[in-house]
Amino acid sequence: ETGVTQTPRHLVMGMTNKKSLKCEQHLGHNAMYWYKQSAKKPLELMFVYNFKEQTENNSVPSRFSPECPNSSHLFLHLHTLQPEDSALYLCASSSQTGYEQYFGPGTRLTVT
Amino acid sequence: AQSVTQPDIHITVSEGASLELRCNYSYGATPYLFWYVQSPGQGLQLLLKYFSGDTLVQGIKGFEAEFKRSQSSFNLRKPSVHWSDAAEYFCAVGSSNFGNEKLTFGTGTRLTIIP
Numbered sequence: 087e088t089g090v091t092q093t094p095r096h097l098v099m100g101m102t103n104k105k106s107l108k109c110e111q112h113l114g115h116n117a118m119y120w121y122k123q124s125a126k127k128p129l130e131l132m133f134v135y136n137f138k139e140q141t142e143n144n145s146v147p148s149r150f151s152p153e154c155p156n157s158s159h160l161f162l163h164l165h166t167l168q169p170e171d172s173a174l175y176l177c178a179s180s181s182q183t184g185y186e187q188y189f190g191p192g193t194r195l196t197v198t
Numbered sequence: 199a200q201s202v203t204q205p206d207i208h209i210t211v212s213e214g215a216s217l218e219l220r221c222n223y224s225y226g227a228t229p230y231l232f233w234y235v236q237s238p239g240q241g242l243q244l245l246l247k248y249f250s251g252d253t254l255v256q257g258i259k260g261f262e263a264e265f266k267r268s269q270s271s272f273n274l275r276k277p278s279v280h281w282s283d284a285a286e287y288f289c290a291v292g293s294s295n296f297g298n299e300k301l302t303f304g305t306g307t308r309l310t311i312i313p
Binding site for chain 2: 180185188
């Protein structure tokens with residue numbers, strides 16, 4: 087595998103479900119990010135991790151819970167989501183914050 | 199705080215025609231500048247980047263961009279577009295101050311190509 091991978095690519099979940107999104111980067115980077123991309127809206131930065139430490143949380147609701155066990159892996163745990171949380175969730179990594187980011191293909195999430 | 203403006207929400211050009219997508223940024227120091235492209239349902243792909251040096255930078259897929267400090271701009275250009283260039287394009291600004299800085303993205307320009 088090369089670059090940034092995300093699984094699953096598509097996810098449909100009910101509002102009472104619990105699921106997790108996984109991101110893995112094979113680039114040796116130190117920073118990882120979660121973004122939310124909704125139709126007709128700008129790209130929203132959700133969380134930033136730098137050397138496994140969370141350095142930014144952009145007022146994201148607690149129903150989204152990130153986890154970064156090491157510099158190569160990033161998870162987004164989801165529970166009791168709302169229909170408005172349906173979106174494309176993108177993971178990215180960079181060698182340092184402020185440098186160019188490399189994106190995964192995204193997970194298309196639909197909350198029913 | 200840094201910011202990015204992409205004034206054009208949607209642009210339509212004919213295949214084979216030239217293209218210029220506009221990007222203006224606001225940042226107090228020397229910025230790092232990037233252009234990304236996104237096909238529907240996909241992640242963002244880095245087209246090119248500017249850190250320092252030559253203000254005209256070449257990227258992948260035949261794209262280039264020019265950094266103009268006096269105009270706070272970093273416009274993306276391509277001399278002849280192909281139908282496969284239809285996508286969403288994002289400009290982004292990063293910081294030369296290391297630490298907890300991050301990229302700030304513009305709202306994107308959707309490019310449509312007509313035959």
